[in-house]
Each structure stands twice: as C-alpha cells, then as structure tokens.
Amino acid sequence: QLQLVESGGDLVQPGGSLRLSCAASGFTWSYYTIGWFRQASGKEREGVSCISVSGSKTYYADSVKGRFTISRDNAKKMVYLQMNSLKPEDTAIYYCAVDRSLLFRCTPGAYDYWGQGTPVTVSS
Numbered sequence: 090q091l092q093l094v095e096s097g098g099d100l101v102q103p104g105g106s107l108r109l110s111c112a113a114s115g116f117t118w119s120y121y122t123i124g125w126f127r128q129a130s131g132k133e134r135e136g137v138s139c140i141s142v143s144g145s146k147t148y149y150a151d152s153v154k155g156r157f158t159i160s161r162d163n164a165k166k167m168v169y170l171q172m173n174s175l176k177p178e179d180t181a182i183y184y185c186a187v188d189r190s191l192l193f194r195c196t197p198g199a200y201d202y203w204g205q206g207t208p209v210t211v212s213s
Contacts, residue, residue: 090115091113091114091115091116091187091202092113092114092115092204093111093112093113093185093186093187093202093203093204094111094112094113094204094205095109095110095111095183095184095185095204095205095206095207096109096110096111096112096207097109097110097207098182098183098206098207098208098209099209099210100210100212101175101209101210101211102211102212102213103175103176103177103211103212103213104174104175105175105211106171106172106173106174106175107172107175107209108169108170108171108172109125109169109170109172109183109185109207109209110167110168110169111123111125111167111168111169111170111185111204112166112167113166113167113168113187114166116187116202118163118166119142119163120142120189120191121142121187121188121189121191122139122140122141122142122187122188122190122191122192122193122194123139123140123161123168123185123186123187123188124136124137124138124139124140124185124186124187124188124195124200125137125138125139125159125168125170125183125184125185126183126184126185126186126197126200127179127181127182127183127184127209128181128182128184128206129178129180129181129182130181132181134184134197135150135197136148136150136195136196136197137149137150137153137157137170137183138150138153138157138159138170138195139159139188139193139194139195140159140160140161140168141193142163144160144161146193147159148193148195152178153172153179156172156173156174156175157170157171157172157173158170158171158173159171168185170183172209175209175211176211177211177212178211179209179211180209180210180211180212181208181209182206182207182208182209183206183207183208183209184203184204184205184206184207185203185204186200186201186202186203186204187200187201187202188200188201189201189202
C-alpha cells in the first residue's frame with residue numbers, strides 16, 4: 090500500500106528554519122516526481138516546490154524562491170524541504186505528494202497520492 094508520511098513541522102519564529110521530511114513506502118519511489126504543497130487556513134492548496142525523478146529539475150513557487158530548497162534521496166525513499174528565513178505567511182499545513190504521470194509539473198490537481206500533512210506555524 091502506497092504511503093507518504095511527512096514530519097518536521099513545528100512552531101518557529103520569523104526568520105527561523107525548519108526541515109520537512111517525507112518518507113515513502115509501498116511503491117517504486119524513484120519513478121515519480123515528488124512535490125511539496127501547502128494549504129493555509131481559508132486558502133486553496135498551492136504548489137511550493139517539486140522535484141523530478143533524478144533531481145535535475147526543480148520548481149519553486151515565487152514566494153519561496155531563494156528561501157526553500159527541495160532535495161530527494163531515492164535510496165532512502167525520502168524527500169526533504171529545507172525552509173529558511175521563514176515568514177508568518179509560510180504558516181500552513183505542508184503536504185508531500187506523488188505524481189505518477191511521468192510528467193514534471195507542480196500543480197496540486199496533477200498529484201494523486203498525498204500524505205496527511207505536517208503543520209508549520211511561523212509566529213513570534
């Protein structure tokens with residue numbers, strides 16, 4: 090059974106850092122694009138960052154460019170999101186997800202397996 094489990098969310102002060110992790114099981118991880126998405130209260134889910142199978146392609150939302158870094162370790166079936174210089178507007182539930190289409194894209198509707206999410210709160 091395909092399963093994605095996120096971890097690493099926490100309460101952090103503005104300007105702080107967090108590293109989110111996504112662990113996968115139950116499928117051939119290395120075949121698919123993996124993405125990080127977030128959903129703030131009252132807002133639609135949005136693509137934060139996505140990474141291709143080999144890691145050679147990455148996408149970042151304009152709001153996180155230069156602050157967030159996505160990476161993956163296919164041997165460990167892990168994807169990470171390093172988040173630096175966090176802002177209150179980064180507060181949201183963060184989800185990792187899998188796109189099994191073999192295309193590289195970072196829109197929520199394209200992803201068909203999702204984790205349960207991990208909460209990130211940026212507040213002083």
